[in-house]
Amino acid sequence: MKRKTVDIITMGCSKNLVDSEQLIRQLEEEGYCVTHDSESPKGEIAVINTCGFIGDAKEESINMILEFAQAKEEGDLEKLYVMGCLSERYLKELSIEIPQVDKFYGKFNWKELLADLGKSYHDEFCIERSLTTPKHYAYLKISEGCDRKCAYCAIPIITGRHVSKPIEEIVEEVKYLVSLGVKEFQVIAQELTYYGIDLYKKQMLPELIEQISDVPGVEWIRLHYAYPAHFPTDLFRVMRERDNVCKYMDIALQHISDNMLSKMKRHVSKEETYGLIEQFRKEVPGIHLRTTLMVGHPGETEEDFEELKEFVHKAQFDRMGAFTYSEEEGTYSANNYEDSIPQEIKQARLDEIMNIQQEFAGKLSAQKVGKEFKVIIDRSEGDYYIGRTEFDSPEVDPEVLIHHQEGELKIGHFYHVLITDSDEFDLFGKII
Missing domain, CATH: 3.40.50.12160 (Methylthiotransferase, N-terminal domain)
Structure with a gap:
């Protein structure tokens, strides 16, 4: 010992x-x-x-x-x-x-x-930390807690009300992390779009991202865990104008049928959700959307699930995860609904919806073959260097594999890569 x-x-x-x-x-x-x-x-x-x-x-x-x-x-x-x-x-x-x-x-x-x-x-x-990630990227937490109170979610019970960190403090933390060699920032919160309402009495995410973007040495900024209702649309402008803000948005939508969105207390409608996705793709050409969906929430009918399947077909998300409903004590759902959908039906729905997504994922990856991308190298593994494009967040998204025969590459450095092949999950490329 x-x-x-x-x-x-x-x-x-x-x-x-x-x-x-x-x-x-x-x-x-x-x-x-x-x-x-x-x-x-x-x-x-x-x-x-x-x-x-x-x-x-x-x-x-x-x-x-x-x-x-x-x-x-x-x-x-x-x-x-x-x-x-x-x-x-x-x-x-x-x-x-x-x-x-x-x-x-x-x-x-x-x-x-x-x-x-x-x-x-x-x-x-107080703003310093010892990174456990590769030294070229870090997670940047901009707030704690959540005020949304979705019916199924225990996070507000655990973490309490939303509390934003002041912009100046976040910018100082970014400067500190850049001094350690960090080039890429995964901006995280339980709910990004609420940022600033408690401190500044209005949504301040666009302004915050602009100020982070201005810090010398910040090469990529990627946004995680947004909420669809009352989305701060000025963020579209920031994503268009700033080259170091990745055209990537992680926005948990959970469901699409109005019946389920109401039961889940999501405060957004089917029509508004489709409209937001269309607006994203119109305002930020080339954006990659990641979402999370839930199946098996109390009250989900076969009709609701069919709507969800149709949604996955129509939206064609670049990245998608899904999970089955889990009753959490103290939540609105646990107190007011019966968790009556059998686990085997929940699992069957999950498998079905992920199989649909897997088909799209393979097709979307294949569309990148023959195109050039800026890639950051995360590590060396076996015969390959493993990297990511701006459309790929660490650990959850596809990676780019570059054979060692391409020459010696430096971990944490950017390279221009031609995509030569793809499979269901990853891309293969060569250095230009």
Whole structure:
């Protein structure tokens, strides 16, 4: 066992990852050696940053806690701490059920962990973090919480009201990250389009993205997790005018039938959704849209599902994910609807809708063959360098494979690549 070594394990989304990176920076300043998501943790202290979004994620987080609790019982671990969304929501219950954990922290009070280790939180490093991503890209969290209160979602219960970070603070963080070598920023929030309403009394996402875009050294800005209702349309202009703002939008639409949108409390209609997609493609030529859909929410009829299938056919999303409804206690859906759709029907609907998307994904990739793209190189793997275009976010989207025979490439550098072939998931290219 290594003394003064801390293993941090991050579960769930990239917003959690940012919190872990901030904690790592603070611990390193206090002289700790910190590993992140190590395959074989060997430190004297472990910190698990949990996810509490849906059933599968909660189960995964609990299993990870139990695994480390056993390691502590066997004498392989001295201290075990748990933080994050699951801990925020079920702090009392977890403390009783898993007493091997030395202390549970919520989503926002992880700074107390430092005090419990006899250390101080360094305010002067509040915008600093130790990146766990490749050094050329980083996630940039611009707000916490959510005011949308969709019927099925527990996030507002866990994280509370929407709280925007001031523009000046975000810009300073961007400058700091650029100084570390970051070129590409994945701008994240639970809901991007609400940014600024609490601080500035109006939607400020377009202005924020312009100010980030102005920072020297920022090569790519990619936007994640937008909401379709009351979309700030001035963002279209920013995406058109700014070369370093990727023509990419991650906008979770969840469903298309008016019946389901109403039951889900999405505050948007089928007609408005189709109109927004059309506006995106008209105002920002070449934009790639990523969305997330849900099947099996209470009240989803066969007719609703047929509408959703038709939507996937018509919209032809460049990127799409989907998941089955999971009842979350305390939500409007859990309190007011019966989760009566059998799991096998939910799964069959999920499989069907993803099969439709897979057909489109292959065709859309094939359309890129013979075209040139700016590609950033993420890593070397086997016989290939692995990169991405501006239309591909790390870990969730297709990649570009370039054979080592093309010559030596530098990780984190941009290259102009001719796409020579494609398969269902990825592109193949050669250096121009």
